[in-house]
Amino acid sequence: MSASAARTFLEQDPILASLLEKYPLPETFKGSFDAFAGLCSIVIGQQVSVRSSVAVEKRVLNHLGSFTPEKMLETPEDVLGKLGMTRNKIRTLKGMAVRVKEGLDLDALQHEPDAKVSEILLGMWGIGQWSTDMFLMFGLGHEDVFPWGDVALRRGFFRVMGQDATPGIAERWRPFRSYASWLFWQESETDLSIQPLFWVHV
Structure with a gap:
């Protein structure tokens, strides 16, 4: 549509x-970024003000260069913590990266019904309904x-x-x-x- x-x-x-x-x-x-990068951005924005999430996101991106599973996994937790990430968000992001490395194609979820996408995301540690809704809308471009x-x-x-x-x-x-x-x-x-x-x- x-x-x-x-x-x-x-x-x-x-x-x-x-x-x-x-x-x-x-x-x-749907933005021009890939689904993993979008989901990283969404997780960083959980339960904080927009201004705070943008500040942390910029620091993390400046350090990593880009949001990829490889860079997320190779970056030590203490480094991510010093960039402003909480322990729970670090655990969530690294868990996401592992799932993608194991074969989960987040971009391919664009063609799945909302219920199926929600089932997959809500099954990940640290991903709740808000993050799932944001991903459906902005990560996959779903219109409803x-x-x-x-x-x-x-x-x-x-x-x-x-x-x-x-x-x-x-x-x-x-x-x-x-x-x-x-x-x-x-x-x-x-x-x-x-x-x-x-x-x-x-």
């Missing part, structure tokens, strides 16, 4: 139609993801839909919930000019 199809569909909702007048939609949510675990999305959602709104409302935006999520992020009062690697820039 495409952003054009998503726009035509979402414009049927009067509330989202008003947001579409203000914000352009990305043509795709509504990451309710994201604080900024919830803030934008309630600001637009009202404090009594429930996430079940998002069902009416299938199969383009990723685009609806994007619109709520724009309304979240988050500084979107500072973003990690995995984020899509319009």
